[in-house]
Amino acid sequence: MLQNDLLLRVLDGEVTERPPVWMMRQAGRYLPEFRALRDKYDFFTRCQTPELAAEITVQPVDIVGVDAAILFSDILVVPQAMNIPFEMKKGVGPWLEKPVRTANDVAQVIVPNIEERLGYVMEAIKLTKEMLNNRVPLIGFAGSPWTILCYTVEGSGSRDYTTAKEFCFTQPELAHQLLQKITDTTILYLKEKVKAGVDAVQLFDSWGGVLSADDYRNFSWQYLNQIVEALAPLTRVIVFAKGCWFGLPEMAASKAAALGVDWTCAPEIARELTGHKKVLQGNFDPSRLLAPRAEIKKKVKEMITAFGKEHYIANLGHGILPNVPVENAIAFVEAVKSF
Known part of the structure; x- marks a missing residue:
């Protein structure tokens, strides 16, 4: 029995005493404890070593006091399992030596055996659940097929993903083949995560906002x-699509338990676009966590008041920045808890 099931109750549509709070990328570089492990082990070693992934996942629960843990991993473990050998290059970020851009490239991409290729993630979930000891729920996650296609076709991060868009607009059949393979793999992967013990899943569509409304659809x-x-009958699903306010009405009609909102969409507009009937999550500007703590607390109260405390999960509008002081992250969480 979970000691703190606030997040799950909100995702189930219940009215709660206060909004739950967690932060995207909360297990990350702003924590000295995380940096100590980063200095000893490279990025994918941390992802692929269950003991390290579990330790990193639990850090923000212990240090910052969030209402949920999100498994430390990366969206690129999915394409890695599909024969797309991403690495994390120093000073560059995600890097793929040979991007996927031809029919032959797409043919080499597989829908893998999840246990064989991604079993280490399931072990990390089991270890994390032991370490959490029923204190808070555990969220699993995956990238959206579009976002993974962006990295796969570009070969790295990009400002506007024009190479990925060109691929889709000039070779749409190939693009849809690749997107479907990523989708099929992601469904299998998240189903295994649910079996392993996650209490909810979040889908990150980080680059959906580079598309027009029609192309996004x-x-x-x-x-x-x-x-x-595929997942809604098995668990609670949160969808976070950055820069995709235009898609909120259609997303609100889906079986997603909650929708994430970034800081460019005002709470009142997000409520209106979703028909005032969907659980919403967000949308504090991560840069606001660099402000004085009194200002953070004031802005948190304004945010919750604008969304309304019911059917709402307090979070950032994107991932926490690495230069945020830990005390400021704690101030954000405490401001929500004391609302």
Whole structure:
């Protein structure tokens, strides 16, 4: 029995005494304890070593006091399992030596055996659950098929993902083949995560906002919704699509338990676009955590008041920045708890 099930109750549609609070990328570089492990082990070693992943996952629960843990991993473990050998290059970030851009490249991409290729993630979930000892729920996650396609076709991060868009617009059949393979793999992967013990899952569509509304529906949402449809009978699904306010009405009609909102969409507009009937999550600007603590607390209260305390999860509008002082992250969490 969970000691703190606030997040799950909100995702189930209950009215709660206060909003739950957690932060995207909360297990990350702003924590000295995380940096100590980063200095000893490279990025994917940390992802692929269950003991390290579990330790990193639990850090923000112990240090910052969030209402949920999110498994330390990366969206790129999924393409890695699909024969797309991403590495994390110093000073560059995600790096793929040979991007996927031809029919032959797409043919080499597989829908893998999840246990064989990603079993280490399931072990990390089991270890994390032991370490959490029923204190808070554990969230699993995956990237949206579109976001993974972006990295896969570009070969690295990009400002506007024009190479990925060109691939989709000039070779749409190939793009849909690749998106479907990523979708099928992601469904299998998240189902295994649920079996291993996660209490909810979040889908990150980090780069959906580079698409027009029509292209978003065609190259992103239809695949995201396949994942939502497959997972919703098994667990609670949160969808976070950065820069995709235009998709909120359609997303609100889906079986997603909650929708994440970034800081460019005002709470009142997000409520209106979702028909005042969906659990919403967000949308504190991560840079606001660099402000004085009194200002953070004031802005948190304004945010919760604007969303309304019911059917709401307090979070950031994107991942926490590495230069945020730990005390400021704690101030954010405490401001929500004391609302």
